[in-house]
Amino acid sequence: MRILLVEDEEKVSRFIARGLLAERFAVDTAKDGHTGLQLATDVQYDLIILDLMLPGIGGTDILRRVRHINPNVPVLVLTARDALASKVENFEAGADDYLTKPFAFTELLLRIKALLRRGPVSRADVLRVDDLELDRLSQRVKRAGQRIELTSKEYALLEYLMVNAGRVLSRTMIIEHVWDQSFDGATNIVDVYVRHLRNKVDEPYENKLIRTVRGVGYSIGCESDQ
Amino acid sequence: MNARSIRFRMTVWYAGLLAGLLILFGAFAYVGLEHYLHEMMIESLATQAQQIGELLKNVDASGEAYVIDEVEEHLAPESRSRFIRITRPGGGTLFESGPPKDRGFDPAQLPPALLPPRETSREIELPSGYDLMIYMLPYPSPAGGQYVIETGAVDREIDEVLHGLAIALSLALPLVIGVAIGGGYLLMRRALSPLQEIAHSAEQIGSHNLNERMPVARTGDELERLSISLNRMIARLEIAFQHISRFTADASHELRTPLTALRGELEATAQYPQLPPEVRETIGSALEETERLSKIVQGLLAVSRLDAGEADMERVRLDLAELAAATSEQMRLMAEDKSILLTCDAPGKVMVDGDRARLKQVIVNLLDNAISYTAPGGKVQLRIRATAHRAVLEVEDNGTGISQDALPHIFERFYRADKARSRQMGGTGLGLSIVQAICLAHGGEVRVESTEGQGSLFSVSLPLANQKG
Numbered sequence: 189m190r191i192l193l194v195e196d197e198e199k200v201s202r203f204i205a206r207g208l209l210a211e212r213f214a215v216d217t218a219k220d221g222h223t224g225l226q227l228a229t230d231v232q233y234d235l236i237i238l239d240l241m242l243p244g245i246g247g248t249d250i251l252r253r254v255r256h257i258n259p260n261v262p263v264l265v266l267t268a269r270d271a272l273a274s275k276v277e278n279f280e281a282g283a284d285d286y287l288t289k290p291f292a293f294t295e296l297l298l299r300i301k302a303l304l305r306r307g308p309v310s311r312a313d314v315l316r317v318d319d320l321e322l323d324r325l326s327q328r329v330k331r332a333g334q335r336i337e338l339t340s341k342e343y344a345l346l347e348y349l350m351v352n353a354g355r356v357l358s359r360t361m362i363i364e365h366v367w368d369q370s371f372d373g374a375t376n377i378v379d380v381y382v383r384h385l386r387n388k389v390d391e392p393y394e395n396k397l398i399r400t401v402r403g404v405g406y407s408i409g410c411e412s413d414q
Numbered sequence: 415m416n417a418r419s420i421r422f423r424m425t426v427w428y429a430g431l432l433a434g435l436l437i438l439f440g441a442f443a444y445v446g447l448e449h450y451l452h453e454m455m456i457e458s459l460a461t462q463a464q465q466i467g468e469l470l471k472n473v474d475a476s477g478e479a480y481v482i483d484e485v486e487e488h489l490a491p492e493s494r495s496r497f498i499r500i501t502r503p504g505g506g507t508l509f510e511s512g513p514p515k516d517r518g519f520d521p522a523q524l525p526p527a528l529l530p531p532r533e534t535s536r537e538i539e540l541p542s543g544y545d546l547m548i549y550m551l552p553y554p555s556p557a558g559g560q561y562v563i564e565t566g567a568v569d570r571e572i573d574e575v576l577h578g579l580a581i582a583l584s585l586a587l588p589l590v591i592g593v594a595i596g597g598g599y600l601l602m603r604r605a606l607s608p609l610q611e612i613a614h615s616a617e618q619i620g621s622h623n624l625n626e627r628m629p630v631a632r633t634g635d636e637l638e639r640l641s642i643s644l645n646r647m648i649a650r651l652e653i654a655f656q657h658i659s660r661f662t663a664d665a666s667h668e669l670r671t672p673l674t675a676l677r678g679e680l681e682a683t684a685q686y687p688q689l690p691p692e693v694r695e696t697i698g699s700a701l702e703e704t705e706r707l708s709k710i711v712q713g714l715l716a717v718s719r720l721d722a723g724e725a726d727m728e729r730v731r732l733d734l735a736e737l738a739a740a741t742s743e744q745m746r747l748m749a750e751d752k753s754i755l756l757t758c759d760a761p762g763k764v765m766v767d768g769d770r771a772r773l774k775q776v777i778v779n780l781l782d783n784a785i786s787y788t789a790p791g792g793k794v795q796l797r798i799r800a801t802a803h804r805a806v807l808e809v810e811d812n813g814t815g816i817s818q819d820a821l822p823h824i825f826e827r828f829y830r831a832d833k834a835r836s837r838q839m840g841g842t843g844l845g846l847s848i849v850q851a852i853c854l855a856h857g858g859e860v861r862v863e864s865t866e867g868q869g870s871l872f873s874v875s876l877p878l879a880n881q882k883g
Binding site: 339359 | 667668670671672673674675676677678679680681682684685694695697698699700701702704705708709741744745747748751771772774775777778782
């Protein structure tokens with residue numbers, strides 16, 4: 189999978205490229221609009237990440253021209269502008285997704301993967317992490333065969349964590365998926381719910397699955413990290 | 415009627431002044447007329463006395479009987495209600511008029527004349543309440559010695575004239591003042607009505623519609639100048655305000671890119687598995703601060719957009735009561751977590767036109783604030799009701815409350831009543847500013863009442879949805 193990253197901020201470009209490389213993507217970077225447009229025209233990319241504020245040609249112009257040449261390539265727009273009008277303009281120009289700076293890398297990654305329609309957006313009916321099992325059809329949760337009763341919010345939170353098992357999800361991402369943006373002010377609602385969820389899911393068991401990554405967010409067990 | 419309005423005060427002053435002047439005028443007229451009438455009467459009495467004196471000049475030749483006849487005939491004191499008495503030089507009455515027709519006085523009851531050194535007048539109070547004015551003229555007798563000529567009249571007519579004047583004045587004065595008050599009030603209202611319009615339109619202009627101007631009253635007078643000056647002031651405010659909100663927006667915007675890099679680098683670093691725990695801890699702490707910085711930037715941008723009227727506001731009809739009930743349900747666990755009883759009292763539908771997500775944010779921020787500042791075991795109540803024209807949303811807690819010093823500043827950006835505590839709780843210092851900005855953008859307002867140590871009451875008031883529209 190080959191991704192074009194058009195971003196003029198050296199450091200932003202570098203950490204995104206590094207993160208994507210670690211996820212085994214091939215990444216080309218462009219530091220200005222002209223180079224970006226040139227690359228987008230010459231190479232068949234699987235996905236383009238496009239910053240809006242660029243020297244040379246602006247991001248929205250590039251988007252229009254890319255769409256002219258290649259109507260199918262997914263384009264994810266990065267921007268420091270979050271006005272609704274700007275969003276609408278870019279969706280109309282053909283953007284597939286939109287991410288406002290600053291963002292958590294995990295969020296960028298999840299959105300890229302969603303656009304490429306490949307994992308980890310699991311469509312499985314039963315999600316498993318270690319001995320924890322979540323059945324999406326019956327909405328039942330079991331650990332080591334024992335039934336666990338969850339409220340609907342706790343269930344939604346656990347499902348979101350388990351679908352993205354192994355990834356660190358930021359509080360903002362959790363709020364936006366499980367609640368809505370209105371809660372993204374000052375509240376510690378995520379921490380409260382995670383604590384309640386832990387009491388039910390982890391407390392009685394030796395092996396703790398829900399992990400806090402300080403400064404970043406929460407993740408549920410397995411894989412590389414422990 | 416507002417007792418402090420210019421119209422009212424001007425009218426009162428003007429009417430008071432007019433009343434004072436009229437009373438003064440009336441008093442002068444009364445006293446002046448009284449004085450004048452007395453003078454006139456004394457003058458006429460003096461003339462009579464002089465006439466009698468002329469008769470007495472030749473008394474030796476004509477005889478006393480002639481004098482008496484002349485007096486009776488020409489002066490007719492009884493029929494004209496006059497008093498005439500002539501006293502001989504040695505005492506003894508030469509002539510005394512009889513009781514007058516109207517029995518106003520009895521001459522026989524009057525004290526005898528004493529010889530005055532020169533002409534003089536005196537007043538004798540009669541049982542009827544009127545005064546008998548007597549003019550006394552000493553007149554030299556050709557035979558030597560002095561006659562005393564007395565002429566007198568009752569001042570009843572004078573009193574009647576003055577009484578009439580007093581009645582006329584006391585009737586006319588209130589009438590004139592009343593007309594003056596009414597007329598003055600109407601005149602003032604006419605003259606000041608542009609002022610009311612100016613005040614009304616100035617009232618409509620807030621931070622979200624500084625681009626609007628007030629209608630200029632083309633009257634060519636001070637009021638036109640006032641409205642022009644006010645418009646210029648609004649224009650200057652608009653420029654200053656645009657400056658600030660542009661700056662805030664630009665600053666927030668410019669901060670985002672470096673924040674993205676910072677966050678990305680830190681997150682990437684945190685991925686290294688071999689990091690020593692202290693370093694992991696430090697990076698985590700740095701990431702937390704980055705997160706907070708992002709929220710501050712986001713909040714600032716949101717507030718400045720709302721203030722500048724640039725926010726993309728949705729306007730849909732929604733039931734505030736239902737929104738409040740649903741939101742408080744979502745916040746319930748946060749309250750229970752602190753053993754706080756959260757109740758929502760939303761008995762009926764309360765329809766407003768507004769931005770659902772933003773109004774929800776108002777409820778979330780107010781509830782979050784109330785829960786944060788209420789001790790375990792406390793109570794937080796959310797109430798929604800509709801008054802005649804407003805939807806009212808109240809959040810009341812029995813928590814720590816807000817000191818009187820802090821109360822006026824509570825909605826200011828970054829204002830923290832208890833600095834150490836709120837920062838420790840990780841707030842951005844913008845929650846209540848956002849609440850206020852959202853309320854204002856909806857044409858509403860938010861107020862707070864609080865007693866330190868007893869709790870706070872935040873009340874949001876929004877315009878109810880127009881039933882027809």
